[in-house]
Amino acid sequence: MPLRIETFSNVTGGSSFFKAVGHPLAAPKAAILMARLASFGPVAFYDPLGLLSGLAEFYDLSAIPVAGVYVQNVERVGTEVFGHAARAVTELPESGARTVFVVAFDSQRCEGHIAHLIPREVGVVSLDAMRVPEDMLNNPGHYLSKYNWATNFAWFRDEDGQHTRIVSANYWPRYGAKGTRLWACLFDRDGRPLAEWTEAMPPSDGTVVIDSRQVRERLGLGDFCGTLFLHVIGAAGHDVVKYALDTYGDDGTVLSCTHDANAWPAELYAGLPAPREDERVSLWIQNSHPTPIPAGAVGLNPMGSDDVRAFDREIPPFATVALDTRDLFPDARWPLQFEIQAGKHFVRPRYEILAESGRRRIAHANVERTDLKPDPKLPVLTGGAIGKGHILPAPLLPVARWRTILLPTPMSTAQTELPVKAVVYDRDGAALAEHRFGNLKRTDSVALDVTAMLGKTALPGGWGHVELVYDFEAGTMADGWLHALVRYEDVNTGHVAETSFGSHLFNMAMVYRDEPQSYHGRPPGLSTRLFLRLGTPWDTLCHLVYPASTPWHATSDTGLVLTRRDGVEIARRKVAIPCGGSLYWRASETFTEAERSAAGDHAYVLIRDTTCRLFGYHGCLAAGDSAFSLDHMFGF
Structure with missing residues (x-):
C-alpha cells in the first residue's frame, strides 16, 4: 500500500503539508510531541483540515490514548479517520479528554472556533x-505557504574515488x-545526520555549487553516500529547487550528469532500463521521510507485467540503499524496462549502471x-489546431563519434498502447528519415538505433535531432504524456550516457490543456531561459532543439550569455536556429579562452530567447575525450 499522503496534484501543484511534517528539523520535535501526548492522555484529536491521516503515515501515534476524533465539516462526521469514526466537534465537551490535539499549523484560529x-x-x-525555526520561514503567518517549503533531495556521494557536484543558480530574486539562504542537511547511508549548515546564496542569478569533495574536506568527514536535503529560505516565485548533478571520479572513466530529483514522492516511476549482459543496474532508493519504509513496500516489475517483486529489507528514515535489479530479476536484459513500485516513499530516483x-x-x-486517461481529442487536433502535436525532441549527436538509441517508455498507468513514430531532422529542420514503431503494447520494449536508421544519409554538420511523436495511423490512444529514454554510446571509448524526458506542445499561439507549458505564469510558454552549467575542469557541450508544433518564427533569436558565478x-x-532544427555547440569553441578565464570557476551560460521555446541538453567532455555526460537542462 502506498503512503496515504498528498504530494502533488496536476491541478493544485505540490503539497506543503508532507514537507512540513517530514522536514528533518520537524522530526525530532514530533517525537517530543508524541511522547507528551502519550503521557497526558486521553487525547481528543481535533482534525479540522483533514491532516490527521497524513500525520499518522509519518509518526507512530499508537501509544496515545484516544478520547475520540473530532471534525468541523458536517460531511466528515461518521467517516473513518485514523481508525475512528469521526464525531462532530460540538461533542467535544463530553469526550473526557485530558488534552486536545489540534491537528493544524497556525492553530490559533482553529482553537478560537472551539474555545467554548x-x-x-x-x-x-x-x-x-x-x-521549524521562524527565521527559516518566508511567510511565518502562513506556515504551509509553498514558498516556506522550497526543498528538495539530492543523491550525494564521496567514496572510493567517486564524487558528486550540485550546480544551480539563485533564480529566486528574479x-x-x-536575502535567500540555503540550509543543507547531509544524511549518511543509514539515514543518520552527518552535518547541517546554512550559507548565504549568491547575488541574483549567481551560481550555487556544492561539491562533495569540498564538503568532505571542510567538515572533516570520511566516506559517505547518502542524501543531501536542500531547503532554500526566502524563496519567491518558484517552490522548486532545480539543479544539475554531476558525478565524476578520480580517473577519466567516470563522468555523468542528471537532473534534479523532483521534490514530490510519487506512487510509481518508470523508465528504469534492465542491464545489458556486461552491466549491473542499481536503483538508488532515498527514503524521503522520517519514517521507515517497511520491508516489501517497494519493488519492481517488468513494464506491463503483474510480476511485482519486492525489496525485502526495511529502509530506515532518510536512509539510502542500492537495489541491484539482478537480485530481483536475474534474467532481465536491455531493452526490457522496469516499473518502480515506490509507494510515495521516495523522490524521483537515480539509477547507476x-x-x-x-x-x-x-x-x-x-x-x-x-491520474491520466486517454484523450480522444488528440487524434483529431493533431494535424489541425495543434499541428504536429506533442513532440519529444532529443539530440542526434555527431554521428562520427556517437551512436543514438531511442526507447519509448510508458509513463502513465493508462498507457496500454503507444502509437508512435520517430522522425530524424537535420540541423536546418529538414526531415531525413522516419521509423514507425506501430502501436506498441505496454509490454513492448523496442529500442531504435537512430544512427543506424540513417545509414549513409548525408547529415549536414554530422548532427541533427530526432523527434518522437504520435502516429495516429497506427492507433488512436494518446494522453500527451509521451516519454522515451535516449541512450548515447561513444563509439571510440564505449562510454555511455542516457537521458529521459516527456513530450510537450511547442511554439504555438493556441493553448491546449496547459500546453505549451510555462515555467512561471499561465501558458503558453513561448520564451527560453535555460541554465547551462560549465563543467570545470571539463569542456561543456550543449544541444539546443527548436521544436515547433505549428509554424513559428523562421529562426530563433537566441543569446548565449557567459555569466560569472556572481551573476x-x-x-x-x-x-x-532554424525552426524545426537544432544547434550543437561546445563552450570552448564558442567563447574565447580569455572570456572563459574572465568568467572563472563555476561560471555558466544563460540561454535566453524571447521569441521561441527551445529545448536543451547539456553535458561535459573529460580531458582527452575519455568520457562524456548528457542530460536535459532546466529552465527558470
Whole structure:
C-alpha cells in the first residue's frame, strides 16, 4: 500500500503539508510531541483540515490514548479517520479528554472556533509544536505557504574515488526574493545526520555549487553516500529547487550528469532500463521521510507485467540503499524496462549502471502518472489546431563519434498502447528519415538505433535531432504524456550516457490543456531561459532543439550569455536556429579562452530567447575525450 499522503496534484501543484511534517528539523520535535501526548492522555484529536491521516503515515501515534476524533465539516462526521469514526466537534465537551490535539499549523484560529467547547482544565497542543525555526520561514503567518517549503533531495556521494557536484543558480530574486539562504542537511547511508549548515546564496542569478569533495574536506568527514536535503529560505516565485548533478571520479572513466530529483514522492516511476549482459543496474532508493519504509513496500516489475517483486529489507528514515535489479530479476536484459513500485516513499530516483569495463553512469527514472486517461481529442487536433502535436525532441549527436538509441517508455498507468513514430531532422529542420514503431503494447520494449536508421544519409554538420511523436495511423490512444529514454554510446571509448524526458506542445499561439507549458505564469510558454552549467575542469557541450508544433518564427533569436558565478555577464553570442532544427555547440569553441578565464570557476551560460521555446541538453567532455555526460537542462 502506498503512503496515504498528498504530494502533488496536476491541478493544485505540490503539497506543503508532507514537507512540513517530514522536514528533518520537524522530526525530532514530533517525537517530543508524541511522547507528551502519550503521557497526558486521553487525547481528543481535533482534525479540522483533514491532516490527521497524513500525520499518522509519518509518526507512530499508537501509544496515545484516544478520547475520540473530532471534525468541523458536517460531511466528515461518521467517516473513518485514523481508525475512528469521526464525531462532530460540538461533542467535544463530553469526550473526557485530558488534552486536545489540534491537528493544524497556525492553530490559533482553529482553537478560537472551539474555545467554548474545551473545559478549562484540559490542555491544548497543536502541530505548531513541530515548527521549524521562524527565521527559516518566508511567510511565518502562513506556515504551509509553498514558498516556506522550497526543498528538495539530492543523491550525494564521496567514496572510493567517486564524487558528486550540485550546480544551480539563485533564480529566486528574479521573482522578488530577498536575502535567500540555503540550509543543507547531509544524511549518511543509514539515514543518520552527518552535518547541517546554512550559507548565504549568491547575488541574483549567481551560481550555487556544492561539491562533495569540498564538503568532505571542510567538515572533516570520511566516506559517505547518502542524501543531501536542500531547503532554500526566502524563496519567491518558484517552490522548486532545480539543479544539475554531476558525478565524476578520480580517473577519466567516470563522468555523468542528471537532473534534479523532483521534490514530490510519487506512487510509481518508470523508465528504469534492465542491464545489458556486461552491466549491473542499481536503483538508488532515498527514503524521503522520517519514517521507515517497511520491508516489501517497494519493488519492481517488468513494464506491463503483474510480476511485482519486492525489496525485502526495511529502509530506515532518510536512509539510502542500492537495489541491484539482478537480485530481483536475474534474467532481465536491455531493452526490457522496469516499473518502480515506490509507494510515495521516495523522490524521483537515480539509477547507476556499472559496466564490466569499470565505466559508470547515472541517470534518473521519471514520474509515472496515475491520474491520466486517454484523450480522444488528440487524434483529431493533431494535424489541425495543434499541428504536429506533442513532440519529444532529443539530440542526434555527431554521428562520427556517437551512436543514438531511442526507447519509448510508458509513463502513465493508462498507457496500454503507444502509437508512435520517430522522425530524424537535420540541423536546418529538414526531415531525413522516419521509423514507425506501430502501436506498441505496454509490454513492448523496442529500442531504435537512430544512427543506424540513417545509414549513409548525408547529415549536414554530422548532427541533427530526432523527434518522437504520435502516429495516429497506427492507433488512436494518446494522453500527451509521451516519454522515451535516449541512450548515447561513444563509439571510440564505449562510454555511455542516457537521458529521459516527456513530450510537450511547442511554439504555438493556441493553448491546449496547459500546453505549451510555462515555467512561471499561465501558458503558453513561448520564451527560453535555460541554465547551462560549465563543467570545470571539463569542456561543456550543449544541444539546443527548436521544436515547433505549428509554424513559428523562421529562426530563433537566441543569446548565449557567459555569466560569472556572481551573476555578472562576461560575454554574449547570438545564434539563429532554424525552426524545426537544432544547434550543437561546445563552450570552448564558442567563447574565447580569455572570456572563459574572465568568467572563472563555476561560471555558466544563460540561454535566453524571447521569441521561441527551445529545448536543451547539456553535458561535459573529460580531458582527452575519455568520457562524456548528457542530460536535459532546466529552465527558470
